[in-house]
Every structure is written in C-alpha cells, then in structure tokens.
Amino acid sequence: MIFMIAILLITYFFPRQGKFQYSFSEGRPWRYGLLTAPFDFPVYKSAEQLKREQDSILAFFEPYYIIDNQVMKNALAEFDADRNTKSNLKNLEPAYIHYIRNKLTEVYNQGIMSVEDYERIASSATRSFRLKEGNVANSRDIESIHTIRSAYEKILNERPKHLDENKLKSADINNYLKENIIYDASTSEKAKREFIQQVSPTIGMIQAGQRIIDQGEIVDAQTYTILSSLKRVIEERSGGVGSDSWRLVGEFLLVLILLGSFYLYLLFFRPREFRNRKNVTFMLLIITFFVILTAITVKFNLFNVYIIPYAIVTILIRTFIDSRTALFASIVTILLSSLMVPYPFEFIVIQITVAMVSIFVLKELSERSQLIQSSFFILITYILAYVGLTLYAEGDIKKVNGMILVYFLINFIFIMFSYLLVYIFEKSFGFISGVSMVELANINKPLLKELSEKAPGTFQHSMQVSNLATAAATKIGANASLVRTGALYHDIGKMVNPAFFTENQAPGINPHAGLPFEESARIIINHVKDGVKIAKQNGLPQQIIDFIETHHGTSVPKYFYISWKNVNPGKEIDEEVFRYPGPNPFSKETAIMMMADAVEASSRSLPEYSEESIRNLVNKIIDDQLEEGYFKKAPITFKDIDTVKGVFVDKLKTIYHTRIAYPELKTQI
Known part of the structure; x- marks a missing residue:
C-alpha cells in the first residue's frame, strides 16, 4: 500500500506537457543528427521580446473613464x-x-x-x-x-x-x-487586451523540410528561438485527450517498474527491512520527496536541478539502513528524476557518480564530522564529473559553464546541513544511527560514569559482555555497533540496589541473607524494570531499551528459584513471582546479548579455566537457552548460534588465559 501511494503521487506530479525529444541550450553544441522542420510552424518571439514590445505599445494606451x-x-x-x-x-x-x-x-x-x-x-x-x-x-x-x-x-x-x-x-x-x-476598469482591461493584440507574437514561418541545425553546430540565439518555437508547437499539438491518456499510462508504467524493482530488492535481499513498515515509509518518503521536488522544479522552471542535493538520499539511507540499500534507492531516485530533466544522460552520469562516492566516504560512519567531510568530497566529485563530461563532449575547457559550478556550490551548502536531517529523522522515526551509537558507547557519558561509580562490578561485567557480544555480532554479520552499545547499558537498573548483585558485593557480605527467596528474586528481577525506567528518564533510544528488556527474556533467577524448591519440596510454586517480565529476544542482536550476558556471568564461577571447561560451560548455557525456547522469535540460525559459541570460547580463553609465574631473584650468600 505504501509503495502504491508513492507510485501514484509521483505519477500525479509528473510534468504534463508534451515531450520534445531533444534537449538544447543556447551557446552549446547540438548533440543530435540533422534536424529539419517536420511541418510548417511559426517562429515565436521570446517571452522577453514579446513583453518588451507589448510594454512599448502600452505606453500609448489611453485608459477609459466615465463621468x-x-x-x-x-x-x-x-x-x-x-x-x-x-x-x-x-x-x-x-x-x-x-x-x-x-x-x-x-x-x-x-x-x-x-x-x-x-x-x-x-x-x-x-x-x-x-x-x-x-x-x-x-x-x-x-x-x-x-x-x-x-x-x-x-x-x-x-x-x-x-x-x-x-x-x-x-x-x-x-x-x-x-x-x-x-476609472472604468472593465472597459480599460478589455481595450488593453485588444490594444496589445496589435503586437504579433511571431516573427516569421519555417517551412516543412527546411534545415534547422546539424550535429556539432552551436545553438545560437536565432536557432534557439526556432527550436523553442518547434518545441512549443509540438507540445501544443500533443495536448489531446487521447495522447495525454497514453502518456499518463507510460509515466505510470515507468514509475511502477522502477519503484517495483526497489520493492523486489527489499523483498528478496533485505527482508528484515521489508517487514519493517517504519523503515519502508522512511525510504519511500525520501525518494518520493526528491522526485516530486524535481518534477515541480522542471514544470515551473524554479531553478536548475543541480541545486537539488540528491546525495542526501544516499546519506540518510546509508546512515539508518545500509550502504547497498542506500545506493539502490539513490539509483531509483536518479532514474525517476532523469525522466523529467533536460540532458538526462549528463544528469544520470553525474548523480550516480556522486551517489557512489557518498557510499565510499561514509563506509565507516562513526562521527558526525564525517557527514561534513563527505560534503567536500561530494562537491569535488560534482565538479570533476561535470568537467570530465564537458571535455569529453566538447574537447574545450572554455566550454565549462561557470554557472553550473555555482549550482554545485549551492548544492554543497545544502548537503552540509544533512547532519541536522539525521538528527530530525532520528527523533521523528525513532531511528538510531551509527554516529549516535558511537556517542552513546562513550564510557564518559554521565549514565555510564554513574554506573561505574555506584556498581563498579556491574560496569566491568557490562564491558566484558560488550566485548563478547561485539565479536560475535561481527562474526555472524549482525549490527556490532548496536550490540556494543546495548551491552554497556543492559544492566543499568542494578544501580538502584547494587549490593544485592554478587559482582558488587564485598567478601563476606551478602544482603540476601535472611531475606525470603521471593523477596530476593523480586529485587533481582526488578533491575530490568528499574533499568527501563532509568533509560527512559535519560532519553535512551528504544533500540537500547530493547536490550535491557530482553537480556533475561522470560527466564527465572535460577539460584533463588531452585533454592525455594529445595526448601519447599512438593509445594506448588508461583512461577510469576520468579520470572523476568521479558520479552524474549526478537533480533539477532538481542539474542547475542542474552547469550553473552549469561556466559560471562557464569564464567566467573568456573573452578578452572581450561579450554574444555570453558567450552562445556558455553555449550551448556546456550543449549539450555535454546531448549527453553528463548530464541524462537529471533531471526538467528543454528549455524549462527554455533559460530557465536566458538567466538565466546575463543574470547574467554584469551580473558582467562594462564599467566606465567615470574622467577624470584636469588641472592648469593
């Protein structure tokens, strides 16, 4: 439905005049073959000349008055x-x-x-x-x-x-x-119209078969007037109802094919994005906006199309989705726009070149300053591509149009403000960019500093989980930046009662001693709810809050759960008292996070750190989670999980490797 709305909107805004099959500009060479007049047609004066002559004769017009x-x-x-x-x-x-x-x-x-x-x-x-x-x-x-x-x-x-x-x-x-x-306004206006009709709108006729211009010849002022007149006549002649209907069908088919190809790309190659209505709406909104802006600009001749910053399509979709989707979306936008602009070949070559360079310079987007830097690369690409095309077509550096370079400079200024658009779309659509994730992952952020001060053990645990999860995400092609940031914040709820968690307890001090198992379980479980509350108070994005909510899923704190059952054999246990609120992981990233959190916490209790003991621990914990069905809603395969296990084993072996004992210096007697 969203795609059809975009297709209908773009088709509606397509310029409706008849299409003249040639593009031309005064002072530039004719790129096509010999052109002769297909029929007799008048040569119309330019709008400026006609207006000048009408103003001149109106100076002698006598207005009408009544007594x-x-x-x-x-x-x-x-x-x-x-x-x-x-x-x-x-x-x-x-x-x-x-x-x-x-x-x-x-x-x-x-x-x-x-x-x-x-x-x-x-x-x-x-x-x-x-x-x-x-x-x-x-x-x-x-x-x-x-x-x-x-x-x-x-x-x-x-x-x-x-x-x-x-x-x-x-x-x-x-x-x-x-x-x-x-003053008699109605009579005066009527008389004025009749008066200026004395000025002829034409300056002669071109006969059918008469030579107009040949390939390579420069379009001078006179030839430009003749070509403009031919274009005007053809567009007026093609204004019939039947031709308009077929032209509308053609426009609809072209838009349908191009946006349909983007639909199929998402369906077959980006199914996750395809199922996300918010992401699809975002991408189609950008594509539709720039195509409609092009249509309006061309239809009403507002300004040169090279002022329109098409690179923003690439930058925004690259920032929030991925590079391949950004390039595909940019190509669709450029091809749709090329159907409306003069010199479509030149337009396509320059804009696609700029789109590719935008992808290259933003390959690793981690700082907002990179968006500003990319603007300079884009400006240079525009200039080089245009100069290259001019030299290729005309073989003369003097043919470079300085005004086009000014248009590129205005385009550059617009693109420089793309970082503001990134911020706006983040807030409007609830996105989180790679730049924002890098900023949130800075351990000097106030919330992470508070965690390190109030719950230092939890902070160290979060750092280790972040390292494990990032390595695993990189290995299976998940979003490593998102996992890294989510892992750092997943346990911030422990700041409310830090002493009740073993990693923050001093030796010999256990606040759970003497508490009922239900109460202890409640305190442990509440760190998820407290974490969500703290995250919302500090304005963390929903994508980070997802890690806080899902890192325990709907599991139970086994220590207190099993302890209660051992103390109360045969009694019916209230499962809800001992169960985390969830939900269970629903993405690759949140599934990796759940595995990393459980493995890192359990690894601290190993009596010895051998490869076998570490591997057995990793396999047992993740297999138990699989058996409990915690990953049923996550799009993660058994192969991915097996790869994650291998990464965890390798990383834990490195963390807990045996250190050599340094020899003591023997003193001679």
Whole structure:
C-alpha cells in the first residue's frame, strides 16, 4: 500500500506537457543528427521580446473613464440646502452664492479626477484618456480636467474683482467638490487586451523540410528561438485527450517498474527491512520527496536541478539502513528524476557518480564530522564529473559553464546541513544511527560514569559482555555497533540496589541473607524494570531499551528459584513471582546479548579455566537457552548460534588465559 501511494503521487506530479525529444541550450553544441522542420510552424518571439514590445505599445494606451453626473447633482443640492441653514452661507450676498453655484457647475462639467489618476495620466506618453459618454468614448487631454485642489483654486482665482477672496474661502467651497471622473476598469482591461493584440507574437514561418541545425553546430540565439518555437508547437499539438491518456499510462508504467524493482530488492535481499513498515515509509518518503521536488522544479522552471542535493538520499539511507540499500534507492531516485530533466544522460552520469562516492566516504560512519567531510568530497566529485563530461563532449575547457559550478556550490551548502536531517529523522522515526551509537558507547557519558561509580562490578561485567557480544555480532554479520552499545547499558537498573548483585558485593557480605527467596528474586528481577525506567528518564533510544528488556527474556533467577524448591519440596510454586517480565529476544542482536550476558556471568564461577571447561560451560548455557525456547522469535540460525559459541570460547580463553609465574631473584650468600 505504501509503495502504491508513492507510485501514484509521483505519477500525479509528473510534468504534463508534451515531450520534445531533444534537449538544447543556447551557446552549446547540438548533440543530435540533422534536424529539419517536420511541418510548417511559426517562429515565436521570446517571452522577453514579446513583453518588451507589448510594454512599448502600452505606453500609448489611453485608459477609459466615465463621468458620474449624479455627483454634480448631489453637490449642488447639498450647497442649496446649506445656504439656507449654515450661517457662513446665509450671511453671503446673493452675488457670491450665484458665482459659487455657477463655478461648481462649470468645474463639474469639465470633470474632477482623483490626484492619483491625474498624476498617472499626466506622466504618461500621451497625457490623455478616453471619457465615455453613452456609447461614445472621446479622447481628452489631462489639462482639460481638474483635481479637487485645482478646481478649488480655479473658483478662487477666476472670481470677479468685486468679490472678496476671504468671503469666498469662508463658504467652505471644498466641501462641495467631489470626484466625478471614475476609472472604468472593465472597459480599460478589455481595450488593453485588444490594444496589445496589435503586437504579433511571431516573427516569421519555417517551412516543412527546411534545415534547422546539424550535429556539432552551436545553438545560437536565432536557432534557439526556432527550436523553442518547434518545441512549443509540438507540445501544443500533443495536448489531446487521447495522447495525454497514453502518456499518463507510460509515466505510470515507468514509475511502477522502477519503484517495483526497489520493492523486489527489499523483498528478496533485505527482508528484515521489508517487514519493517517504519523503515519502508522512511525510504519511500525520501525518494518520493526528491522526485516530486524535481518534477515541480522542471514544470515551473524554479531553478536548475543541480541545486537539488540528491546525495542526501544516499546519506540518510546509508546512515539508518545500509550502504547497498542506500545506493539502490539513490539509483531509483536518479532514474525517476532523469525522466523529467533536460540532458538526462549528463544528469544520470553525474548523480550516480556522486551517489557512489557518498557510499565510499561514509563506509565507516562513526562521527558526525564525517557527514561534513563527505560534503567536500561530494562537491569535488560534482565538479570533476561535470568537467570530465564537458571535455569529453566538447574537447574545450572554455566550454565549462561557470554557472553550473555555482549550482554545485549551492548544492554543497545544502548537503552540509544533512547532519541536522539525521538528527530530525532520528527523533521523528525513532531511528538510531551509527554516529549516535558511537556517542552513546562513550564510557564518559554521565549514565555510564554513574554506573561505574555506584556498581563498579556491574560496569566491568557490562564491558566484558560488550566485548563478547561485539565479536560475535561481527562474526555472524549482525549490527556490532548496536550490540556494543546495548551491552554497556543492559544492566543499568542494578544501580538502584547494587549490593544485592554478587559482582558488587564485598567478601563476606551478602544482603540476601535472611531475606525470603521471593523477596530476593523480586529485587533481582526488578533491575530490568528499574533499568527501563532509568533509560527512559535519560532519553535512551528504544533500540537500547530493547536490550535491557530482553537480556533475561522470560527466564527465572535460577539460584533463588531452585533454592525455594529445595526448601519447599512438593509445594506448588508461583512461577510469576520468579520470572523476568521479558520479552524474549526478537533480533539477532538481542539474542547475542542474552547469550553473552549469561556466559560471562557464569564464567566467573568456573573452578578452572581450561579450554574444555570453558567450552562445556558455553555449550551448556546456550543449549539450555535454546531448549527453553528463548530464541524462537529471533531471526538467528543454528549455524549462527554455533559460530557465536566458538567466538565466546575463543574470547574467554584469551580473558582467562594462564599467566606465567615470574622467577624470584636469588641472592648469593
């Protein structure tokens, strides 16, 4: 279901225009054979040229306005009403009233426009506009009309000599001046569209069979315009419903095949990852995001595709899954993206080369600084691969496009922040990277230092278990870093009651003396629950908590279990009182941990350390665990277990080897 969602999303975002089968750029050589016109087609002006010509002709466009006669009627009616009610008008002589009313009628008939519209028209090339009166629109000079201010000044300045200016001002004439020339947006926009249609979008025709370009020739500005026009016509012609449907089917099939191959890779070669829904979702999320980002970038021409940091796909999947899966996922992402980009061959060669280098430089990922270092190697690879391809295709170092190198530099900056993405995905998906495990395995971590101080014997036991489990995990191909880290933390719960565990007890002191066997068993069993609680309080990942929960599985503390049965023969024992909460191991790593913990603890009680005694101990303990069924849910084989036994025997022989006795110096008498 997750795969189908990814397939449908990518297919949906595929660019929908008809596909022009050639890729070309101005100033670069034509890589294909002779191209002739397949049919008659117009040569379209470039968008920039067409826009420039349209802007040039629009400079002579006259916008449309209408005159609102009701404004004058309302203003005069208001003036007539006020001259009978307002004192400033009532006290004016009739000559003033008559003059003001006539001038208001005059300026309204000439027209009053807003200051903004007036200044815009006054600054235009024509300094005129069209005034609609009924079905007729006449051209008017801007000087023939007024703004509110110029109308007011006209009334004052054109007064007869016998009228006093101050008395006119006291009439508050500006209160009766309103704009009556209104912009007609709908008519203006319609007229503007018709006006710019005078500019032809084409600059000629190419006849069918006419030669356009041949292999090796440089795509100059004129040829680029012709090729762009041919591409545009082909894409417009291929826009039919039938062709779109078949193109959609083709896109779906290509995406299905490529993502289907990734599905089969996981199914047959990484079944553990295939069964992990979280891991599958994570990988498909990254692949889908970068492919859709490519589709959107190409469709809307947002920026050059070389800015997109495809190497992040490799880095993230390598960090959380493994190198082979990271390379396979990167190839699928690159091939899907290449279906959308110009120059797909160049794109595939450069991006796959970068993906391989990313895998090589992160082979042993143990420090976050390696992610920063890898960014520099990736940048160098981008530059070398691009320069190599340019020299191979063109044979001239001057053909290297400096702008492409700038795109690589931006790509490099994005990749440098990949370590932040590692942290984000760790928290979002609950992953634990090799870097995080190395950091957690540092014995100077506060929690491990606290363990070494409160329970030094347990700390030493954890170190020995870590060594045993790491060696075994390496031998059978399990995750050695995870086992090493999990082993260091598996017994942190013993810090709560360290003295109750033999490795921390001083000679002759046993806190269990006098305690009921049930109580002693409870204290021992609780170190698992206490360990989980401490781990969660300190923010340890769930993968480490798994080791704490499973290192005893659902076994029983045999010393107290058997002691109780010996003291209470024939009585029914409550198994739950003497049983660890579990669960049992469910991975190779947790199974190895359980074996290593039991073997290391028991090896301390051997009376002698010979190869035979060590081998017998290892075989007995692990065979008992197998017989109890503790490894039924773990994907570990009998062959793996036999290999683990051999590793434990070899390591314990080294730890407990017999040391030679140093001779004493004899003194001469």
